[in-house]
Amino acid sequence: MIAEAKTGPLLRIASVVKRFGGFTAVDRLSLDIQAGEFFALLGPSGCGKTTLLRMLAGFETPDEGGIALAGADISHVPPHERPVNMMFQNYALFPHLTVEDNIAFGLRRAGLPKPEIAARVAEMIALVRLEGLHKRRPDQLSGGQRQRVALARSLARRPQMLLLDEPLGALDRKLRESTQAELKQLQRSLGMTFVIVTHDQEEAMTLADRIGVMDRGRLVQVAPPRQLYEAPKSRWIAEFVGDINLIEGKVTAVHRELDRVVVATAGAGELVVARTQASGAGDSVCVAIRPEKIALAPADGRDTAALNALAGELTDVGYLGSISSYRIRLDSGATVRVARPNASRTGDGPLVRGQRVVVSFSPDDAMVLDP
Numbered sequence: 557m558i559a560e561a562k563t564g565p566l567l568r569i570a571s572v573v574k575r576f577g578g579f580t581a582v583d584r585l586s587l588d589i590q591a592g593e594f595f596a597l598l599g600p601s602g603c604g605k606t607t608l609l610r611m612l613a614g615f616e617t618p619d620e621g622g623i624a625l626a627g628a629d630i631s632h633v634p635p636h637e638r639p640v641n642m643m644f645q646n647y648a649l650f651p652h653l654t655v656e657d658n659i660a661f662g663l664r665r666a667g668l669p670k671p672e673i674a675a676r677v678a679e680m681i682a683l684v685r686l687e688g689l690h691k692r693r694p695d696q697l698s699g700g701q702r703q704r705v706a707l708a709r710s711l712a713r714r715p716q717m718l719l720l721d722e723p724l725g726a727l728d729r730k731l732r733e734s735t736q737a738e739l740k741q742l743q744r745s746l747g748m749t750f751v752i753v754t755h756d757q758e759e760a761m762t763l764a765d766r767i768g769v770m771d772r773g774r775l776v777q778v779a780p781p782r783q784l785y786e787a788p789k790s791r792w793i794a795e796f797v798g799d800i801n802l803i804e805g806k807v808t809a810v811h812r813e814l815d816r817v818v819v820a821t822a823g824a825g826e827l828v829v830a831r832t833q834a835s836g837a838g839d840s841v842c843v844a845i846r847p848e849k850i851a852l853a854p855a856d857g858r859d860t861a862a863l864n865a866l867a868g869e870l871t872d873v874g875y876l877g878s879i880s881s882y883r884i885r886l887d888s889g890a891t892v893r894v895a896r897p898n899a900s901r902t903g904d905g906p907l908v909r910g911q912r913v914v915v916s917f918s919p920d921d922a923m924v925l926d927p
Contacts, residue, residue, distance in 0.1 A: 564588070566589060566591040566592075566593075566749050567588065567623070567624070567749070567751075568588050569586055569588075569622075569623050570586055570622050570624070571584050571586055571622075572584070572586070572618045572620065572623065573619050573620035573621055574607055574611060574616060574619055575619050581607040581773055582604045582607050582608050582611070582773045583604070583772070584620075584621070585604075585608065585774060586775075587768060587775060589751065590749070591749055592748070593750075593765050593766065594740065594763055594764050594765045595749070595751045595767075596753075596760035596763060596764035596766070596768070597609065597754070597768050597770060598755070598757060598760040598767050598769050598797075599771060601755060603771050603773065604770055604772070604773040604774075605753045606721060606753055609642070609751065612640065612717075613635055613638070614633060614634055614635035614637075614640070615635060615642075618631055625640070625717065626639075639715050639716040639717070640716065640718075640719060641710040641711070642718075642719040642721065643706050643710040643719065643720045643721065643723050644721055645723065647702050647703060647705070648706070649694040649702060651693065652693070653693065654690065654692060655689055655690045655691070655692055655693075655705050656677050656681065656690040656691070658694070659677045659681065659705065659708045659709045662712060662713050663677070663713065666713065677712070680708035680709075680711060683708065683711070684704040684705075684742075685704070686708065689701065699727055699728075700727060703723065703724070703727065707739075715748075717748070717749040717750075717751065718748055718749070718750050718751070719752075719753075720750060720751070720752040720753065722753060722754055724739075736759060740762070740763050752764070757796070757797050760781070761785070765780065766779065767779065767780070767781055769796065776792070776793060777790075777793050785797055785798055785846075787832070787923070788844075788923075788925070790926065791844070791925045791926060794844050794925060799847050799893065800844050800845065801844065801845050801846075801847065801893055802842050802844050803821045803824045803827070803842065803844075803845075803890055803892075804823075804927050805820050805824075805840075805841060805842075805843060806819065806820055806840055806841070807819055807835045807836065807837050807838060807839045807924075808826070808837060809837060810831065810836060811831075812831070815831045816828055816919055817829060817830075817831045817841075817924060819924070821888075822888075823886065823889045823890025824843075824866055824888050824889075825866065825888045827864055828919045829843055829864075829922035829923070830919050830920050830923065831924065832924050833924055833925070833926070835924055840927045841924045841926065842924070842926065842927045843922055844925050847881070847892075847894050847895035848894075848895045849917055849918075849922070850892065850916070850917045850921075851915065851917065852913055852915055853914055853916075854912070854914075855911075855914050863916075863919070864916055864922075866887075866888065866916070867914050868884045868885050868886035868913060868915065869884065869887075869910065870882060870883075870884055870907055870909055870910065870912075870913050871883050871885050871909060873907060873909060875898075877898070878897065878898060879895050879897050880895070880896050880898055881893060882894040882907065882913075884915055892915060894915060
């Protein structure tokens, strides 16, 4: 039993364990989620995020630990008795019912009076902007419209918390991006707690106030999007969240007064980087730097002796519209990736395969991680 608290998080997950036979899907996971927060559970397939969401909804029961909502233990409360609703990935709409009847279904099951149901349905239709479509069936709607119906149905009973299981997975990229903005705006206007499960890191970072990264049934880091991206706790998280260059080496010097370390690498020579963890001389580490943090310029006339300036050959160029991506093979052996924004339509002058270039970065833009 979880102790009740007068103040604290809306949702408290305490040392929850869920096993399926000999497989542990969720492994002693603890997490607090605040009222009005948009929280994302992010991780690869099989990491346990959907199992955790199903325990919050009541479709699975913890083998150990407990789940409290607003101070009340709901670990063994049936789904229909929880002030929680779940929106499924496939939307689970009734094909023979109209939009308004799909939205009203849960309200009728709850026994609400007909006038209240009608008012609530009208409110939800206006909220998700489905006016004029209330008499259509799901097969007469677009994918984005079906998604809105499912969302309206999930919100109709005014739950304390809404759970979303990969809700945008069936939408094309353009529609997904516009729906993300609408979903975030809706959550803010309602002030409701949303918990979304996704394997899409961009989606999690766009929507969430905080992100919990899961791996093998455990939370490996919980942080706001910017902190998660700029200060990952481990090499695995750094690689999972966004693109990154990783260069292995050994610490040869520590300058505590400058908060810097010097790392000798086989592939990129000697690098000076920020001291982002308690590393000492002789420690094996990994220097991590995001592609967009690296400057790239033609080698002609450049001072390659400057701090963290490395000469090499441009081996690949990719134009991606908003950015261009570059792959450079350094003279010291490593390969690094660089991303530059295409800030002007005509560009800053072409860089071509085979060209000699220099890449450089500030010590503060690199991280030291365990190898």
